Amino acid sequence: MSVAGLLKDTALFSGLSDDELGAVVNLCVERSFPAGSIVIRQGDVGDEMFIIQDGHIEIVVVGAKPELRVVVLGKGQILGEMSLLDMGFRSATARSATAVTLQVIKQADFAALCEQDHGIGYVVMRNLAADLSFKLRHRNLATM
């Protein structure tokens, strides 16, 4: 699947025109990891967001014994998005449960695109808020 096809099927980019999607495609860099790799390490400073193109990633919180397994994310899901918003430390570790292919967007590149095109910025930020809301609702149900 092309990067444009992936982004079109990803809720984060829902509502963008083909031209706007093209601008986002230009920011994407592909990165692949074998199963068992640490993609994001809890506590690190993050400056990238990831979109899963293929494979599964498990989110775990380390420090607890045993580590807390939070959720498994599949194709079309995003991770690392919180640091795009708050520039804070990574809140959890992301480990590839299978071989994975990811599209990576740097925070600085994304912020520059949003500054340049507020329409893209509004749509993606709204979708980002909805994605965080979805994950929070999932988490609430998972802990019932």
Next chain:
Amino acid sequence: MIYKISYVVRGGTHPGAILDSDTLPKVDDEVTFGGALFGIVEVMELMPARGGFGFLHATCVPLDEAEDD
């Protein structure tokens, strides 16, 4: 329509998953994630559909003990 589905597993040790699907999940469907097989026992809308995406929640139970993630 693409369905973004929150899978929560009741029983077992799997943490659950968030996965996209192009088919609407239904009660009694079987689904595989993380190398394990699960049966769906409940489906509900988690958030209203928007922009060609549906946002659903499915409660699952493990149907086997195999797990490879």
